[in-house]
Amino acid sequence: MSNIFDALRRSGNQSAGIDLPGLLEEDHELLLNDDPTHVVPAVMASFPDAPAETQNGHAGNAFRTGNIRTRPMSIRTAGPVLPFDSNRQSVDQYRMLRTKIQQHPSQPRILLIAGSGPGDGKTTTAINLSGALSLKPHTSVVVVDGDFRRSSIRKTLGLEGGPGLVEVLDGSATLEDGLIRTEQYPNLYVLGSAEGAPGSAELIDSPRWTAILDALRKEFTYVVLDSPPIGSLADYDLLQACADGVILVVRPDHSRRELTVNALNSIPSDKFLGVVVNCVEKWFLRKDYYSHDYYSTGAPDKE
Numbered sequence: 001m002s003n004i005f006d007a008l009r010r011s012g013n014q015s016a017g018i019d020l021p022g023l024l025e026e027d028h029e030l031l032l033n034d035d036p037t038h039v040v041p042a043v044m045a046s047f048p049d050a051p052a053e054t055q056n057g058h059a060g061n062a063f064r065t066g067n068i069r070t071r072p073m074s075i076r077t078a079g080p081v082l083p084f085d086s087n088r089q090s091v092d093q094y095r096m097l098r099t100k101i102q103q104h105p106s107q108p109r110i111l112l113i114a115g116s117g118p119g120d121g122k123t124t125t126a127i128n129l130s131g132a133l134s135l136k137p138h139t140s141v142v143v144v145d146g147d148f149r150r151s152s153i154r155k156t157l158g159l160e161g162g163p164g165l166v167e168v169l170d171g172s173a174t175l176e177d178g179l180i181r182t183e184q185y186p187n188l189y190v191l192g193s194a195e196g197a198p199g200s201a202e203l204i205d206s207p208r209w210t211a212i213l214d215a216l217r218k219e220f221t222y223v224v225l226d227s228p229p230i231g232s233l234a235d236y237d238l239l240q241a242c243a244d245g246v247i248l249v250v251r252p253d254h255s256r257r258e259l260t261v262n263a264l265n266s267i268p269s270d271k272f273l274g275v276v277v278n279c280v281e282k283w284f285l286r287k288d289y290y291s292h293d294y295y296s297t298g299a300p301d302k303e
Helices: 003-010 088-102 122-134 153-157 165-170 200-204 207-219 234-242 257-266 289-294
Strands: 028-032 055-058 061-064 069-071 110-115 141-145 179-182 188-191 222-226 245-250 272-278
Touching (some): 110 122, 110 234, 122 141, 122 222, 122 272, 141 153, 165 200, 207 234
Parallel strands (some): 110 222, 110 245, 141 188, 141 222
Antiparallel strands (some): 055 061, 179 188
């Protein structure tokens, strides 16, 4: 078993209430912070649909969802991100993650996806979680690229450039100019960013960012923030401060043990939602549940 799991078990992060049960299946696995004695009704938060021409004030600009551009995504079908119909087992893991979030007692709506270092898979997780959430009826989702130094969400989704979060923050574009509605997933919106934006901490640490986030919260059911690695920049702490909950993404045999433990210890206990384990290889003692018991052709149904 990977060293990363040993590091997680030995971290002693009692304040976060970390629980590491038996691993789930396939290559995108999730370990969310749950109290087994607490029963949560299997219902999602009810948020009314926003009219197409709803106007919310932010930094003095009008925010009208009906004016947002709609563009098609151009994604490699063999890649690790959308569309979901290319990998049934992975999409089931993201649906489970979606359900965990919807049933969480705190009902978080602004979700920060974080990692301890580059390459852990936080951007992939942010995109796929947003896509899974957007598949629910009457649920609108915006994924925001808050990793200014290594912005990649628009590129990963094959979306055109143009104004993004930086331009909205510096006042050269309106929020509706920066947003893109995806053609394939009508309930999924993207607020991208240009890579290597200077002065990102100053842009986030401003009343304009607070107003923008308030407008997004009012307009969308969920706001998913992709962030820089924990502890790498002041940007992360500023993003964490405004999030309802934080999900940490780790990758076995890639994430560094010390950085991961430090990341776990730095997340406030009241905001820590859990850990997503990315790119997990099959373990020789683990039963291949999906292939043999459930998804196999001709498997008998249990009444």
